[in-house]
Every structure is written in structure tokens, then in C-alpha cells.
Amino acid sequence: MHLPDEFLSSGTAAGFAGIAALAVGLAVQKVRSAFMRKIPVLKARLATFPDTGASRSMNLQNRLSKLGQEKVWRMAAVGALVFSAQMVNFPIGEGISGHLLGGTLAALILGPLEALLAMTAILVVQALIFADGGILALGANIFNMGIVGAIGGYSYFRFLTRDSRKVGMNFWLSAFVAAWLSVVFAAIAASFEIAWSGMKPFLTALQAMTLTYILIGLAEGAITVAVLALLYRKKFPLETLREEKIYAKE
């Protein structure tokens, strides 16, 4: 699923790089405020004789909250897990294999924006160190696997469960379908990018990509549900099950 540079025209690559940069920038900002906690700090000022109160004015300082520290650990660990899981290609037919994309999985564990950051880190490491996915095509790959994969998958899940936090049959089924959909939509996005780059007519690319990734998506759904079930049994805090809003409005 990692597009190499050669599959994309420079215009397409640049356009998606812009979209990805914007989205990742926004995600960084939102996630940062979710990690922080404002604590009042006494301002150190000289006291004035007719006490104006200036010496005791409070100042709000941002500190990484306890929850934030845990979230940093969790985000890094889940990112590492998704990276290594992406290495494991499973055969889906004669001479053809697929691997986990993990966007939906990461989003259901971490929350959609943390997942976007995790996917971005994974894709950057893959492009820079492993030459898996082009460096110029990074934006398109972040779009496909981070935005369409993670944020998309999270939205389908929320829609399918009707925002319920109950863990039951519907929960697991929705996770499966959301993961499957996210892969199919990522493949459709990749077909658009290939077609816009003038590589193939859109419908040809779309047909081949969708047919392939409908199959790979089934495995994605199965792995997503399996990993979620394991983490749920081990009482790993899943962001999807939290009642409160993840991102505080600033």
C-alpha cells in the first residue's frame, strides 16, 4: 500500500503533501492540548507597598498531565506495534500478499488524532530508513493510511456503534467493518492518486485496487478485532471506551 515516488506526478505528490502537513499540524496542536493540564503558579514579582495584589497574581502554566505522560508512552508503544505488524505480509492469493495498515486499530486504541501522529511517524521511518514508500509520496501515504485509514476508520466505527461505549457483539462487528472499510477507502484514495498522476485511467486502477484490497481488508478487520480483544482482556485503556471527550476545546 506504500506508494513509491515513481507512481505519483510531482503535482499530485505536492498537493497531498500539503493536505497531510496541514492535518498533521492540526493534530499535533489538538493532541498537545489533550496532554496538557493547566496548573496555577504564583507569579514571582516584587511586592508593592500599597498592596495592589500584583505580587500574588496567579499564572496558568501548562504541564504535561499524568494522563498525558501515559498517553505519550501508549502512543509510542502502539505506533511501534503497528510498525512491526506492518512488516508481516500474509499471502492472500497466488503471488500476492497484504499487510496490516493498522490505522483503524491505532485509532480505536489511541484516539483518531494520536493515531494520525503514530501513522505519520511510522510512514516517515519507513520512507527514510526502509525505502518503503517514497519520500515525495509521503504526503499521499499519510493521507491514505493516516487520514483515510485512521481518522476514517474511527469515524465509521463511531457511526456504526452509534457512539455507544458498550462492549458487545456490535462493538466487535463494528470494529471489523470499520477496519475493512478503512482499507478499501485507502485503496480507493490510492487509485485516485495514481489516476491523477496519469499512470492509469481511474476506473482501471480503481477496479484492480478495490478488488485486491477488499480481500486484504478482511484480514485487516480480523487482526484489528483480535488485537483489540486481547488488549481489552488485559485491561489496556482503550480510548474508544472513554466516556469523556478526548480533545478539550481550548
Next chain:
Amino acid sequence: MVLAAAFVVGGYVSLLASSSPDGLERVAEAQGFLMFSAQPAEGILTDYQMPGVDDAALATSLAGMIGTLFVFGALFFLGTSLYRIRSEDEEGIL
């Protein structure tokens, strides 16, 4: 625990990976535009193989664990540096 699992998957389970081209590569091959990426891409650990290690399994395993470490490190650094930037701002005001 999750991090440990990541290392196990990257270092060991990755050895069981199929070497067939993945979905996108296969589509590109079948439709005749894979040749556009004919020249092997230059990377430090291209194709998830540690250079200079003869044993293919060991090379994959090492590459997997290094990659896992890099992703973890990058995200951890990102997470903690988000905090640092903000607190320095605040100290400047004080």
C-alpha cells in the same frame, strides 16, 4: 507490554512474512506500471534487511527491531517535546 509485543512481532513474527509482492505492487505489476519504480530504491535498510548480515533471517529480525525502536523513539520524542516547548515559553514570561 505492548512495546514488548512490538519487538516480538518485529523481530520474530516478521520472519514468517510472505515475500510475495503486496496488493499495490501486484496491481502495479499486473497493469504494467511497476517498471516505473524499476530502479531499486535507496534506503539504509532497504527491503527490511540489515546490510552486512549474511543470515537473511537475522537481517530481517534486526531490521524489524531497529525500525520498531525508531518508531517508538520518534513518537516518544514527539510526545515529550510537545511538553517542553510549551513550558519554555512560560519560563520566558516569568
